[in-house]
Each structure stands twice: as C-alpha cells, then as structure tokens.
Amino acid sequence: MTTPFGEAVRKLRVRKGVSQKQMAAALNVSPAYLSALEHGKRGLPTFDLLQRIAGYFNIIWDEAEELFLLARSSDPRVVIDTSGLPPEYTAFANRLAGQIRSLDATVLAELTALLEKGKKADGKAS
Structure with a gap:
C-alpha cells in the first residue's frame, strides 16, 4: 500500500538516484520513518519536513505546492466530521x-x- 504523497516522494528519490537511507540522513529522520512515509504507514508529515523534502529535491514552487497538496490528501487515517449535519x-x-x-x-x-x-x-x- 502507498499513498499519492508516498509515491511522489519515492519517484523524486529514484529520480535523484538516492537510497532511503541517504535521503533519511539528509533530512535528519530515520530510514524506518521515511520507509513508512513512502508506504503510507505514517500520517501527514509536518510542514517543516515537507519544506525539507522540497529543499532536498530542489524543486520549484509549483512542484512543491503540488507535493504539499498530495501530502494533505494522503493521510491514511481520515476523520470525517459530520457533527451538525443531517x-x-x-x-x-x-x-x-x-x-x-x-x-x-x-x-x-x-x-x-x-x-x-x-x-x-x-x-x-x-
């Protein structure tokens, strides 16, 4: 299982030709965390981490914004608030x-x- 965000990060990492271990070290996260993020087993990353990922790949603003949107829509544990609705x-x-x-x-x-x-x-x- 993966998420749109996890797939996008994996593609960026492969395109750059780096391993999860190398990327994790550069972002100051554990390789296990990065693997879980790529495989959709972790929730929404922090905004700080999203910025570090964008910086690591040196992606332009539009591509970074798309990555941030993917992150927001990729949390595998969704909560739907129906309070106040019929x-x-x-x-x-x-x-x-x-x-x-x-x-x-x-x-x-x-x-x-x-x-x-x-x-x-x-x-x-x-």
Whole structure:
C-alpha cells in the first residue's frame, strides 16, 4: 500500500538516484520513518519536513505546492466530521468507511467523478 504523497516522494528519490537511507540522513529522520512515509504507514508529515523534502529535491514552487497538496490528501487515517449535519450524512460516512476496502477501481472512479462534478458545480473548481 502507498499513498499519492508516498509515491511522489519515492519517484523524486529514484529520480535523484538516492537510497532511503541517504535521503533519511539528509533530512535528519530515520530510514524506518521515511520507509513508512513512502508506504503510507505514517500520517501527514509536518510542514517543516515537507519544506525539507522540497529543499532536498530542489524543486520549484509549483512542484512543491503540488507535493504539499498530495501530502494533505494522503493521510491514511481520515476523520470525517459530520457533527451538525443531517443523520444521513453520518450514515453515509460510516457506510463508506465500512466498505472502502471493497470498492473496485470502477466504482472509485465513478465516485471521484461525482465529487469533482459537485466541486465544479459549487464553483470550487481548481
């Protein structure tokens, strides 16, 4: 298992031609932590670490911003706050949590498309 952020970090590391051990030493983190981060077994890294990663790869601002966005959307332990919403929202969130592992790629793509469509309809398109 990996996350979009973990995959992006791994690709940057491979492109630079460095091992996890080398990168971890340069960032002052343990190789085990870096491995867990790349494999989606750690939550959102700190902003400080994100800045160190961007600096380590000497990436331009746009690419760094994309990396930061990937990090924010890659926390494997998601919390959905439905307090104050109608009960059907809470029921939906819990049902999704219970079935997420069994969704196939087609259903995931359909749900993603619906969310993007709703985002654009709300005028929040990026």
